[in-house]
Amino acid sequence: MLRRKSLMFIPIILAVFSVGCLLYSYKSTEEFVKKSIEMKGGSIISIDKHIPATSLESEIEEEFGIKVDVRNVRKAGGYAGTIIETKEINVTDLVSYLSKKYGVAPNVRTVGPMLGKAFFKQTKLAICFAFLLMSFVVFISFRVFIPCIAIMVAAALDILFALAMMSLLKIELSLATLGALLMLIGYSVDTDVLLTSRISKASDVDGEIRSTFKTGITMTLTTMSAFTTILLLSSSEVLKNLATVVIMGLIADIPNTWILNVTLLRKYLRK
């Protein structure tokens, strides 16, 4: 589709940008992506009522002497609720205080620090395994080295960009966003597999790329629109974060498939 080599600068810049973002975040916080309470232990209290974050934060600190992090969740057309996070494990008093004072029935989730660490360890393992298994299937299916590497590079860069956007947008690595990253492996490979299998058999490579682009971009657009709907209409922060991560990855997937992968495939076919 996009023939001029000069366009290669787009995926390259994206990759450099992603790595830069993650390194910067590591330098300033010692974490590539911020871990959620689920991954380090603590409590999350969510309320379906808007209470201004800063005032509630200082109120709880004054009343209970514990450090909390309060966020307001937005939704199309206003505020959807309030989320309070703390490292404390025992929040029974805080919850009953909130329910009395604000007349709310909060959802509460507490994860012990040991379990949090175990979750984090498994998360890293899950991403590595998923990626390895994916590569295995791709290699078995195509059995040619360069195109397979191209698919893997494209998928890895999609995930890298999604991670970079997570650190930039302050989306934490939770079990939900882990799910999103793995979902992304699937979505990312979809378009690359489509491209590789069509082009490697085609006689008119340019024409083939053009028609494949049309198919692929429709696929990406439908997926993106479904997740944008979730992002805009849902009031659950879990679903919102999941949707954001998928959308970010899909944005990167467009140049990574249609410029980077196409260029690599062309080079391979010309030989």
Next chain:
Amino acid sequence: MVRKLLKAVKEPQIILLLLSLFLAIVAINPKIHADGVVVTYVYENSSAHGIIKKGDVIKGVLGIPVKNASQFYEICKRLEEGDIVEINTNRGAFRIEAMNATLGIEVSDRSRSNIRLGLDFTGGSSILIKPIGNITENTILALKDVLNNRINVYGVKETKIRPEEDWLGNKYLRVEVAGEKPDKVIKLVKQLGKFEIKVLNRTVASSEDIRSVGTPGRSREGGYETPFVITPEAARKLRTAYLNAMEKISKPNITMYLDNKPVFSAPAAESLVQSWKAGNDVTDLSVRVNSYEEARRIYAILKSGALPSEVAGIEVVEESYIDPVLGSKFLKEVLLVGLVAIAIVASIVFLRYRKFVLLMLIMFTCLSELTIVLGAAAVIHWTLDLPSIAGIIAVVGTGVDAQIVITDETLRRSKRKKVRLSLKRKIKDAMFIIFVAAATTIFAMTPLLKIYYLRGFALTTIIGITVSVLITRPAYAKLLEIFIER
């Protein structure tokens, strides 16, 4: 159009799709009328024991139709000891002798279909406990039984206990209780342990000495009581210990200990002391308390049995509580968002192809996929939690993607009429792409099966993709072949 439809239903791929769709609907078994309540527990000393069974559907009590659980309990409250009550169930009518204000039966509302919704939507508590000690598979199962015994008493609604294991080899038990706060569940779980009855620090009975425990109910002397029977040996010990203690204090307490902590303490009733003084070892005892709740707590403690000996202690590593109102609100929201997302995807598909028939075919395929996945979830009794729903969204999303690939491959053929032979080949090519893409996703999801919180997500994705690769996508390709062919 009719001719094409007739042609379509003769194709094996489409027959398979329709058959799966039919089976899925049977499995989901949607009910428009779901009156009556389901029996969740029958107390051992209730006269209903052995007659009414767990899982029975009670449709009426005393000729009054029962619509839901709270109405059932409302009727029971008016019963008096010895009333003969006719109960209509799905297995016929039975006559049961009532106790004070109870039939000794716990029930819950009936569900409207076989699809089970998780705590994210029904509300309730979920706690994850990690037994400490040298824990094997068997220890976990034994612990599960003991906990089940204890928590079943609170089984007003559904209680689920299941073993979990993570990648790192840690073993856990997950306890889910619908409609209860976690502190209550934790209290119940944590109190589990060594049970003893002591009089002035002298142990007279432990859990092995408890022969049977009766249903908690109203006491004739006012208040509530939980009757229980102990072994003759323990009865003798109790009598001598108590009479000895009475020489030191006027009204010594009999104290129940769990894990060496006192959980209940009260002096013996005057009538009991009299029969002890008369020289009787009393084996039939009862604990009298002020509230029904407390009577049930005592029942749980007496019934709990001992912890498996390998378990040195219990640690609660995770607890979550979802408010039932927020849960059902959330379910409605998810359904709404799902519908809007489908509508938007449909309009993009329509803008791209501008063919109404195509739009209908794609939407039909998507909805079939959704129904079959839900049917599969119902068959394996999978509880749909939030991650499972996310998995279903992912499946439907990739489903649309695959149908776009198939459509484009097929339409390309109609443009280049010269290569007439290749229609079948084109679809084969499309199928190759889809198989590879599906396999990568399935493999990417496999590691998640080991992380229990995301198991639902991984499982629905894997089931969904398998269903679509084997059933819906071949059927869609065939439908397309028939409807686009002119």
